[in-house]
Amino acid sequence: MLVADVMTHKVVAIGPDTPLRDVQVLMEQRNIRHFPILMARASDQVDDELVGIVSDRDVRLVGADHPRAPAGLKASDPVSRLMVSPVIVAHPEDPVEEAAKVLRERKIGAMPVMDDGKLVGIVTGIDMLDALVRMSGVYEAAARLEVEVANRPGALAELLALIARRNVNVSSVMTTRGDPDTMSFVLRVATADSHGLAAHLRDHAVSVLWPPATPEPASRS
Amino acid sequence: MAAGDAGARVALVTVGALRFVYDPALAGFELASEHPFKPLRYELTYDLLRASGVLGDDEVVAPRALDEAALLAVHDERYVRAVKAASAAAKVTAAAPPAAEVHGQLSPGLLASHGLGSSDNPIFAGMHEMILGVCAATVTAIDLVASGQALRATNFAGGLHHALRAKASGFCVYNDIAVGIRRAVDRYGLRVAYVDLDAHHGDGVQWLFYDDPNVMTISLHESGRYLFPGTGHTYETGQGAGRGSAVNLPLEPFTEDDSYLASFDRVVPRALESFKPDLIVLQAGADTHRHDPLADLALSLAGMSTSYQRVVELADLHSEGRLVVTGGGGYDPYRTVPRAWALAWSALSGRALPLELPSQWRTRWQDRLGVELPTTFAEDVSRFPPIPRREAITRRNRSVAERLMNTIEPLWATLPADRGRAREAGLT
Numbered sequence: 001m002l003v004a005d006v007m008t009h010k011v012v013a014i015g016p017d018t019p020l021r022d023v024q025v026l027m028e029q030r031n032i033r034h035f036p037i038l039m040a041r042a043s044d045q046v047d048d049e050l051v052g053i054v055s056d057r058d059v060r061l062v063g064a065d066h067p068r069a070p071a072g073l074k075a076s077d078p079v080s081r082l083m084v085s086p087v088i089v090a091h092p093e094d095p096v097e098e099a100a101k102v103l104r105e106r107k108i109g110a111m112p113v114m115d116d117g118k119l120v121g122i123v124t125g126i127d128m129l130d131a132l133v134r135m136s137g138v139y140e141a142a143a144r145l146e147v148e149v150a151n152r153p154g155a156l157a158e159l160l161a162l163i164a165r166r167n168v169n170v171s172s173v174m175t176t177r178g179d180p181d182t183m184s185f186v187l188r189v190a191t192a193d194s195h196g197l198a199a200h201l202r203d204h205a206v207s208v209l210w211p212p213a214t215p216e217p218a219s220r221s
Numbered sequence: 222m223a224a225g226d227a228g229a230r231v232a233l234v235t236v237g238a239l240r241f242v243y244d245p246a247l248a249g250f251e252l253a254s255e256h257p258f259k260p261l262r263y264e265l266t267y268d269l270l271r272a273s274g275v276l277g278d279d280e281v282v283a284p285r286a287l288d289e290a291a292l293l294a295v296h297d298e299r300y301v302r303a304v305k306a307a308s309a310a311a312k313v314t315a316a317a318p319p320a321a322e323v324h325g326q327l328s329p330g331l332l333a334s335h336g337l338g339s340s341d342n343p344i345f346a347g348m349h350e351m352i353l354g355v356c357a358a359t360v361t362a363i364d365l366v367a368s369g370q371a372l373r374a375t376n377f378a379g380g381l382h383h384a385l386r387a388k389a390s391g392f393c394v395y396n397d398i399a400v401g402i403r404r405a406v407d408r409y410g411l412r413v414a415y416v417d418l419d420a421h422h423g424d425g426v427q428w429l430f431y432d433d434p435n436v437m438t439i440s441l442h443e444s445g446r447y448l449f450p451g452t453g454h455t456y457e458t459g460q461g462a463g464r465g466s467a468v469n470l471p472l473e474p475f476t477e478d479d480s481y482l483a484s485f486d487r488v489v490p491r492a493l494e495s496f497k498p499d500l501i502v503l504q505a506g507a508d509t510h511r512h513d514p515l516a517d518l519a520l521s522l523a524g525m526s527t528s529y530q531r532v533v534e535l536a537d538l539h540s541e542g543r544l545v546v547t548g549g550g551g552y553d554p555y556r557t558v559p560r561a562w563a564l565a566w567s568a569l570s571g572r573a574l575p576l577e578l579p580s581q582w583r584t585r586w587q588d589r590l591g592v593e594l595p596t597t598f599a600e601d602v603s604r605f606p607p608i609p610r611r612e613a614i615t616r617r618n619r620s621v622a623e624r625l626m627n628t629i630e631p632l633w634a635t636l637p638a639d640r641g642r643a644r645e646a647g648l649t
Contacts, residue, residue: 192391
């Protein structure tokens with residue numbers, strides 16, 4: 001999954017001369033939290049230049065009686081006086097996990113997406129969360145299976161081959177790291193018989209953490 | 222409605238008030254050999270009720286045929302076409318799994334996107350006709366009750382609550398319950414409350430009516446954190462006009478009778494009282510039992526029986542008795558499921574079951590199945606090993622029910638409260 005798959009394509013950008021009060025209104029009306037700021041160039045042949053970005057938090061505090069309100073700024077001032085620049089940007093072909101890492105490391109809420117000098121989208125932390133939720137497969141009807149395998153090449157392949165032998169589709173695989181010798185995986189498997197699948201895996205010496213083993217029907221009264 | 226009218230209706234429906242919709246053909250197929258879903262349970266249940274002397278000749282009715290167009294009220298047309306094509310192709314290739322080329326335009330990818338051809342939902346010959354027949358039996362039960370010819374009716378072959386608009390899921394190809402509810406709403410103008418007691422979340426029915434204020438879906442199930450299909454969180458409450466019309470009570474694995482019934486009592490009576498249904502549809506999946514190999518709830522037959530009695534009482538209180546009961550899950554199919562559904566029938570009919578299972582029933586089915594069958598309806602629960610975390614499970618279930626009620630009760634106040642259209646028009 002790439003940034004292009006999760007970003008918002010229709011970006012609302014503003015010019016550097018836009019008064020802050022207009023930015024405030026636009027944020028409320030359009031329910032937008034980040035505005036890239038584009039500067040028009042002299043020639044029509046060249047794309048507008050990305051010169052800055054503002055977030056709702058910066059804009060809301062303008063003119064407020066608040067210790068963190070930007071000093072000396074009035075609502076009539078142009079946004080260029082408040083915007084952050086240079087701007088941290090993403091590329092449409094960046095993997096989402098890379099983009100998510102940058103957002104977290106730089107502690108920012110959004111990145112304009114630039115392709116060859118042209119603004120083509122914007123990607124936010126919420127987009128990342130949506131992508132993660134989709135990747136986890138929770139929108140598919142499936143059961144959760146938790147297994148622990150040896151930390152060596154081929155261990156996951158062997159696990160998946162065992163699942164394939166039961167003709168069960170895997171909706172997602174997530175890794176949680178255990179001690180150095182093992183890897184734990186949370187899989188979402190499209191079967192209502194996850195106990196049957198777990199028994200099959202246990203028969204092949206896979207350590208299944210969930211679901212728990214159930215007693216054999218023969219042992220019941 | 223005037224008191225006199227109500228009296229007249231009660232007099233009408235007490236004549237032949239109970240119906241058991243039965244078609245032996247719906248017990249005579251398998252999804253695949255070794256598949257955990259055993260349609261034969263339906264015949265064992267019927268036979269057990271007959272042998273126990275609690276099901277009369279005049280109470281058994283054959284389903285009326287259902288035009289496949291009825292499926293399109295809830296299913297995607299392309300999906301129904303794919304099921305039909307796969308079903309027909311499987312016939313051509315007889316026992317062998319149908320090859321991709323036999324399906325013509327049905328690529329393996331397309332089949333997989335419709336959930337067909339997995340181990341849960343294998344393609345089998347005549348699949349379309351058979352599951353259409355299951356839908357017909359549920360619709361027959363709905364018609365009997367909605368039209369006033371019966372007060373209560375059952376289809377234990379039905380209850381395929383996981384089937385989605387365009388996808389087979391969790392052993393379910395067509396959603397007979399949704400087809401039946403759709404008809405009760407559209408044709409009879411009824412407000413329908415759906416109570417799903419299967420161990421698995423009733424996701425298919427929920428999603429098909431998620432924005433419909435005329436259908437309330439209530440599901441008690443083992444938490445999706447642990448069990449297929451993974452949904453059924455308390456915060457799934459419906460959307461749009463149907464906000465508040467989906468009620469989900471996820472329960473801890475190894476929940477036993479007392480905590481189960483306390484959870485039921487905290488939520489279901491208030492939901493029905495608030496919703497005021499014209500008809501209640503109960504999905505009586507029997508996989509909540511402790512011996513079920515696919516799920517982790519730990520009910521006894523006595524607890525399940527009590528839950529069925531509760532639903533019958535609530536139907537008397539809130540839907541003038543009108544109740545349709547379907548089957549559902551149940552993967553200890555020969556020892557547990559027939560007894561559970563016999564107890565459901567006993568709750569519906571008010572007829573006591575004998576203490577012992579009829580010996581001719583035991584002998585007949587033991588010989589045929591090669592498994593040892595129980596001798597009594599009641600279980601010796603003292604032989605169940607104790608559940609170690611009982612107190613923690615009970616506490617957790619209680620707090621989930623509280624959280625659910627805190628979220629959803631305010632929403633019930635905003636659900637359209639008017640009764641069904643047919644009622645207003647005086648049609649029922």
